[in-house]
Amino acid sequence: MFMSNFEQVLPEIINSLKSTSGEDFFNALTLQLCKHTGADYTLIARLNQERYSSKTISLVAKGLLAENFEYTLKNTPCAEVNSGSVCIYPKNICQLYPDDQLLIDMKIEGYIGIPLHDSHGKVIGLVVALHEEKIENSDFVVTLFELFSGRISAEIERTDREHELIELANTHESKVAERTKDLSQTLEHLKSAQQKLVQSEKMAALGKLTASIAHEINNPTNFTYAAVYMMLDEITKIKYFLKQLAGGDNADNEVLNSFDKQFGNLVELVQTANEGTIRIKNIVESLRTFSHLGRLKKEPAKVSQLIGSTINLIRTEYRDITIITDFEYDPILSCYPSKLNQVFMNLIINACQAINLRVEQLPIADKNFKGKITVKSQNEQNELLITITDNGCGMDETTQEKIFEPFYTTKDASNGTGLGMSVSFEVMQTHKGSIKISSQLNHGSTIILRLPIK
Ligand SMILES: Nc1ncnc2c1ncn2[C@@H]1O[C@H](COP(=O)(O)OP(=O)(O)O)[C@@H](O)[C@H]1O
Ligand SMILES: [Mg+2]
CATH class of the missing domain: 3.30.565.10 (Histidine kinase-like ATPase, C-terminal domain)
Structure with missing residues (x-):
């Protein structure tokens, strides 16, 4: 036999709910309600007005937790509870609701359902006890359900808020992540654009500078090169002229040797100058190739x-x-x-x-x-x-x-x-x-x- 003594039942139920919340809370309470009412099935469900259906949050069948499910309110006593009434049908529920196939299949005899109201007074769910035999303690069951209905509604509302918060946090987080990604992309673009700008300006300036330097050096280098080249010719001529002055082929050997030595040095120096100008010409040529101006x-x-x-x-x-x-x-x-x-x-x-x-x-x-x-x-x-x-x-x-x-x-x-x-x-x-x-x-x-x- 089930107990019907509140003094014993309430402390036990309250004790079993200690530090539970959400799913644990609903399951613990449904198990307790099922146990103390002696119902064959007890369930807490949420109502969905759009779908005109009820979906269990917690379902206990013959003392054990069972899989949750959703069912339509059409042709069921739960529809009445949905309209805000407390429904007590100790017996003959299948005759009263002949189109409720679920009750018929489950061979239910007695039905008790009470509505759950949210803080604005709107019906958001229900607590139901189903008995395979005639219900003898309907007053006790209804009172027990009503005693806990406020606590159940509060927990439903609390879990709703919690989900909303989590969702909000998630969307917020993903928005922040998206923003951060956008920003870092923009930053990358900016960096590379800035770098290109700096570099292209630098190169344009360097190109111009190089090209004008190359141009300026080119002319004097060319005439230095030509002059050095002609100097070699002139030196040969002067050497010949001086040799004639000194007596040509009959000149003193010592004098001729001295000429050769002096002029040899001079020619070497001019050739060094010639090499130098050729190098300058090379550098100028490289500068021009390098700049390819713009x-x-x-x-x-x-x-x-x-x-x-x-x-x-x-x-x-x-x-x-x-x-x-x-x-x-x-x-x-x-x-x-x-x-x-x-x-x-x-x-x-x-x-x-x-x-x-x-x-x-x-x-x-x-x-x-x-x-x-x-x-x-x-x-x-x-x-x-x-x-x-x-x-x-x-x-x-x-x-x-x-x-x-x-x-x-x-x-x-x-x-x-x-x-x-x-x-x-x-x-x-x-x-x-x-x-x-x-x-x-x-x-x-x-x-x-x-x-x-x-
Ligand atoms: N051949 C190399 N040997 C050693 N380090 C190098 C060499 N080339 C580049 N680096 C390193 O890479 C850095 C970046 O090179 P770079 O972009 O040309 O900038 P910068 O030469 O102006 O420092 C250099 O500061 C240097 O530390
Ligand atoms: Mg470098």
């Missing part, structure tokens, strides 16, 4: 010429470093020559600076270390592969990771802007090529460029 359309250019002219420029500043070229493959590229020159310039100067850094750090005993850069061009699976290898200071892992970031530099302000590698990266991308590095600290680095050939 011409930004694709042009054919030979790899060896691009690299060669860049190296000529660099050699004048880094005389102690041996730069070796090996153009095993030397195709004509359709490219932006001034941009590629800029890449070679950046990479070879980096290599020179790395070598100088290593030299500075060398112990005195190693002073016969020789800086060396090798530039190679090869054909690798129908791609142009250019490698620039130096035996400089090499790079640590952090530098290798960050090397292509604009403004990343390990040098002081007078030696580095941190743009060389990022610009080179950009230029290689514009040419649908790639740039990679391989480096070992204190041993050297290799920069690997790949370019498609059409």
